[in-house]
Amino acid sequence: MLRKYYVYVETSSTTPFQIRRIDELNKTPTGNVEAKVMCFYRRRDLPTSLVQLADKHQTTMTTTTKVVQKVFRASSVQSEANPNGKGRPPARQPASQVGARWK
Numbered sequence: 001m002l003r004k005y006y007v008y009v010e011t012s013s014t015t016p017f018q019i020r021r022i023d024e025l026n027k028t029p030t031g032n033v034e035a036k037v038m039c040f041y042r043r044r045d046l047p048t049s050l051v052q053l054a055d056k057h058q059t060t061m062t063t064t065t066k067v068v069q070k071v072f073r074a075s076s077v078q079s080e081a082n083p084n085g086k087g088r089p090p091a092r093q094p095a096s097q098v099g100a101r102w103k
Helices: 048-081
Strands: 005-009 018-027 033-040
Antiparallel strands (some): 005 018, 018 033
16 A cells, blocks of 8 residues: 655744645656655645636536446446346347247
8 A cells, every 4th residue: 555645844933834745756867866756735835726727627527426326326227127237238149049938
């Protein structure tokens, strides 16, 4: 299991610490270490226009997730109704075997 590490970064003594998640560490040929990080922000620290855009995107993603869940549920019900499995129609028998059991 890959562990994710979080760090607090101080950019100035007058602002709160910033939160970062370390995704990758690389050592350069000169011996320095570079970090690929994910930045986390507090809503109150973001411009209003960006918060509104994020909220709009979240609403869109929630709607999309609900549609996907409905489609998934519908396909699950269909495959439960079909005991031959996995939502496929029942397998057809070759024409030579269709009437064979009735003879």
